[in-house]
Amino acid sequence: MSDADSSNHSAKSSNVSGEVRSVDGAMLQAARVSCQGKETKTLADGSYVLRDLQSGKHKVAASLEGFKSLSKSVMLAEGKDAVQDFKLAKASGTAKICGHVYDAESKKIIDQNGTVVLILRVANRYKHIDMNGYYEFENLPKGKYTVSASIQGYDGRIVTQSIADGEKKTVDLYCRPIRAVEPSWG
DSSP states (O other), X not given: OOHHHHHHXXXXXXXXXXXXXXXXXXXXXXXXXXXXXXXXXXXXXSEEEEEEEOSEEEEEEEEOTTBOOEEEEEEEOTTOOEEOOEEEOBOOOSEEEEEEEEETTXXXXXXXXXXXXXXXXXXXXXXXXOTTSEEEEEEEOSEEEEEEEEETTBOOEEEEEEEOTTOEEEOOEEEOBOOOOOOOOO
């Protein structure tokens, strides 16, 4: 084997590691990070490691549903590791999820004080139910959302809904009243 052949076989790979956070500093778990056809997901603390990358200038990309994707260039020297952190901004869109909250037994609108929660990866969004039992979440990017009602005296109702950009989905929530059960005293 010539010296040229042995130097090609001994080329050392590099690693890229870092953190993926929201622009307000929250750690983003399960964000996709990719480079050179390799991909990983961030851990609960927002950290990631991409291993065994070739030297040279490469793009590292980070993405997570509900956030704007971001790519950055990184220069990898042979056998040297690099750190590349990301701060992802929340995505906005033109979709809307709205609806009414009903009593599941009487089928009447629940017009008492209550909240509908849009469950998100980092910070949930909340809307109070108006006097007509109505709620509305606007400017949503396309994706899959979980909507939940929280009303005193009712079991919470949870619905998952996918939505495309520009789409309006009506998600009515039917909540069951909680009945107090009297214990039988012997």
